[in-house]
Amino acid sequence: MKPGRADLIAIAVLITIVFTISAGCTGPAQQSQDSNAITEANESAANSSSLIFADPEFAFELRRTLGATYSGEADIGECLATASRIDEGDFESWYSEWKKTADAIRNAGDESLAAGHNVTAMEAYYRAATYYRTAEFFLHGNSTDPRIVETWEKSREAFRDALALDDVPYEIVEIPYENTTLPGYFYMVDDSGAPRPLLIIQTGFDGCQEELHPYAMEGIKRGYNVLTFEGPGQGEVIRVQHIPFRADWENVIEPVVDYALNRSDVDKDRIALWGISLGGYLAPRGAAYDPRITALIADGGTYDVGENLLRNLQEGGGEAANMTEEDLKEWLQTDPVEFNEAILEAMDNDTGTRWLNENGMFVFNVSTPAQFWAKWMDFSLAGIAENISCPTLVTAGAADHFDPDAEQAEELYDHLTCERELIIFSDEYGAGSHCQLGAFGQSFASKFDWLDEKMGMKG
Numbered sequence: 352m353k354p355g356r357a358d359l360i361a362i363a364v365l366i367t368i369v370f371t372i373s374a375g376c377t378g379p380a381q382q383s384q385d386s387n388a389i390t391e392a393n394e395s396a397a398n399s400s401s402l403i404f405a406d407p408e409f410a411f412e413l414r415r416t417l418g419a420t421y422s423g424e425a426d427i428g429e430c431l432a433t434a435s436r437i438d439e440g441d442f443e444s445w446y447s448e449w450k451k452t453a454d455a456i457r458n459a460g461d462e463s464l465a466a467g468h469n470v471t472a473m474e475a476y477y478r479a480a481t482y483y484r485t486a487e488f489f490l491h492g493n494s495t496d497p498r499i500v501e502t503w504e505k506s507r508e509a510f511r512d513a514l515a516l517d518d519v520p521y522e523i524v525e526i527p528y529e530n531t532t533l534p535g536y537f538y539m540v541d542d543s544g545a546p547r548p549l550l551i552i553q554t555g556f557d558g559c560q561e562e563l564h565p566y567a568m569e570g571i572k573r574g575y576n577v578l579t580f581e582g583p584g585q586g587e588v589i590r591v592q593h594i595p596f597r598a599d600w601e602n603v604i605e606p607v608v609d610y611a612l613n614r615s616d617v618d619k620d621r622i623a624l625w626g627i628s629l630g631g632y633l634a635p636r637g638a639a640y641d642p643r644i645t646a647l648i649a650d651g652g653t654y655d656v657g658e659n660l661l662r663n664l665q666e667g668g669g670e671a672a673n674m675t676e677e678d679l680k681e682w683l684q685t686d687p688v689e690f691n692e693a694i695l696e697a698m699d700n701d702t703g704t705r706w707l708n709e710n711g712m713f714v715f716n717v718s719t720p721a722q723f724w725a726k727w728m729d730f731s732l733a734g735i736a737e738n739i740s741c742p743t744l745v746t747a748g749a750a751d752h753f754d755p756d757a758e759q760a761e762e763l764y765d766h767l768t769c770e771r772e773l774i775i776f777s778d779e780y781g782a783g784s785h786c787q788l789g790a791f792g793q794s795f796a797s798k799f800d801w802l803d804e805k806m807g808m809k810g
Contacts, residue, residue, distance in 0.1 A: 403434045407752065408703040409445070414789045416485045421791040422565035424477040429456065433482070440702050442489040449486035450502065453479050457509055469516050476513035480506045480561055488557070489706060491713035500590050503559070507587075510561040519571060526580055526610045531594070533607070534587045535580035536560065538567045539616065548621035548806050549611055550575040555628030557710055559586040566625070569795045574808055575623075576616060580607055582633075584714040595716035598729035604637025608644070621645055621806050625798075627786055628753075629653065631746075632730055635763065639738040646805040648798055650786055651753075652745035652760035652773075654736065657728035676728070683725035694720035703752075736766040742805045743767055744798065747775045750783030772801060 404410040413434050419425035433452045438444040460475030483506035490499050514521055520539040525532035540547055550570045552563050560579040567577040581588050582603040584596030597603070604624070611617050623646040626634025632653035638644040657676045674682075683690070698705040698720075711723035745767070747760035754760060757775050764773040774797055776782040780790065787794035803809050 403431065404437075404439060406440045406702050408706055409437070409439065411752070411785070411788075412485065412488060414784060416481060418789040418791060419478075419481045419562075419565065422568060423474060424565065425481045426478060429478065429482070442492070445489050446486050446498070446502075449482050453482035453486055453505070453509075456482060457505070460509075460512075464516075473513045473516035476509045476516070477564075480510035480513065483509060484559060484562065489709075492705075492709040494713050494716075503586075503590050506559070507561060510564070519568065524578075524610070526607055528582075528603070528606045531592060533580050533582055533603075534560070535578055535607075535610075536564075536567070537614075538571055538577040538579075540571055540574055540576060544616050546616055546618045547574065547576045548623070548808060549578060549617045550623045550625060550802070551578045551580070551607060551611065552625045553580060553582065553627070553630045553634060554585060555626070555630040555633065556584075556714065558628060563627070565791065566627075566795075569799060573799055573803060575806075578607070578611055582607075589714050589716070593716065596714050596726070598636075598726075598731070600633040600636040601640035604634070604641055604644075608641055612643070619643075623647070623802055623806055625650060625802075629730075631760070631763075632656075632732065635732055635736060635739060635743070638741060638743075639732070639735045642740055644741050646802060647739065647741050647743040648802065649743065649745045649760075649763060650798065651747045651751060651757075652763035653730070653732075653754070654759050654762040654766065655731040655733050657731060658733065658762075660724075660728070680725055680728045683721045683728070686719055686721045686725075690721050691719045732763060732766065736763055737768045739767060739769050742770040743772075744801045745771065745773045746787075746798065747773075748778070748783040748785055748787060749775055750778040751785045753785050774798075774801075 402410060402413060404413060413430065416425055417427065417430050420427055420430070429452055433448050436444075436448045456475050457479040460472045460479060463469075463475060464472035483502050487499060487502040487506065490496050490502070511523070514536075520542045522537045522539075524535040524537050526535050550567075552566050552570070554560060554563060560581045563579045567579055570577040582600070583589070583594045588594050589596075608622065611622060612619055622644055624634045624638055624644045625648040626632070626637075627650050631649040631651045634647060635649050635652070638647045657680060661674065661676045661679060694704075694708060698708055708720045708723060711727065712718060712720065715723050715726050717723050717726065745760050745764045747754055747757035749757065751757070760773065760775070764771060776787055776790070776793065776797070778784070780793060782790035782793040784790065
């Protein structure tokens with residue numbers, strides 16, 4: 352059925368509200384699933400997370416960058432000084448100020464290196480890599496903007512220059528995938544070549560694998576070798592190879608695990624998979640088809656994009672409330688002009704909606720919001736989650752604006768038939784945000800402790 356004009360506006364507004372699927376505790380380890388606690392955490396987060404920006408999307412991305420200070424890959428003063436110069440909601444201002452900071456820190460690193468101060472140079476390069484990555488974040492409204500690849504390359508170059516000065520053994524790897532390769536980093540506890548449990552970590556809707564370095568270093572501390580990679584729609588794969596996202600992520604995970612099993616320094620009986628943000632859908636999708644995965648973290652859990660959207664439409668009433676998920680998907684596939692106009696209008700009035708749809712069109716390599724949403728609706732674990740056989744941890748944040756009330760995470764958890772655990776982080780100590788960004792101490796403690804238990808890595 353075709354919705355009327357009023358319903359089109361309602362759908363656009365509801366999509367604006369629900370960009371829940373983007374990508375995506377009274378004490379640090381004791382979590383609550385109580386809905387009142389979640390509501391209170393959402394309210395407190397709204398008052399506490401803005402810091403410099405009132406705009407929620409800018410505030411969240413600043414928090415994300417500040418979170419890198421936990422691993423020494425950003426610094427608080429540099430972040431706050433940069434943010435204070437940015438015009439609220441202005442994507443160009445965001446780019447120019449973060450780029451200016453990145454250039455300054457990169458140059459400082461070069462000077463330190465030339466003077467023989469290798470540690471200082473390494474630290475500066477890690478920070479510069481973070482700031483270049485932050486600068487590039489809002490550029491995706493024009494997929495042909497040359498600054499996207501230029502700035503991403505500067506970020507990767509700074510990161511690799513830092514790695515070359517660091518003392519953790521690593522390899523830059525290429526993972527065979529269909530008729531090309533996927534980029535990856537393989538980090539090693541030591542250079543002995545001894546087989547060790549492997550932790551595979553992947554990002555989601557808007558990340559690059561260099562941002563996963565703090566996770567990898569936490570894994571190294573605990574005795575894991577760590578493999579990070581980028582798949583279709585992510586990092587280098589979308590920016591340089593122009594390969595867009597795909598919903599059937601099992602076809603990505605399979606060659607990644609194949610690659611890992613061909614290495615002599617991997618314990619073939621202990622391979623864990625950790626998916627972050629939209630990786631909370633992608634990793635479970637891969638694990639459902641690959642019994643070689645022995646432990647899984649869905650961080651945060653995502654079950655069904657279309658179902659979540661449809662539920663909100665039904666609650667909104669009107670003629671659109673009678674649409675089925677298939678109706679909605681088929682209608683979006685017609686690329687309706689009215690829908691695109693309504694979404695574009697919403698994008699003009701909301702920074703988060705603008706970013707979501709611009710990035711969505713970029714990573715799916717499509718030209719309209721309707722085309723993006725039609726493809727995104729394929730991202731579903733309905734009838735698939737039950738096939739996951741390994742122990743699984745599903746996480747959520749009580750104040751996560753991408754998954755209000757942890758609905759997606761709880762739905763994934765409810766459909767699992769394997770050994771499972773659900774952790775919902777409250778915001779009492781700042782861990783309620785999306786993927787616990789800005790609270791890595793609590794995040795790593797809970798998630799790695801669970802993983803160590805399942806992988807036999809205690810102590």
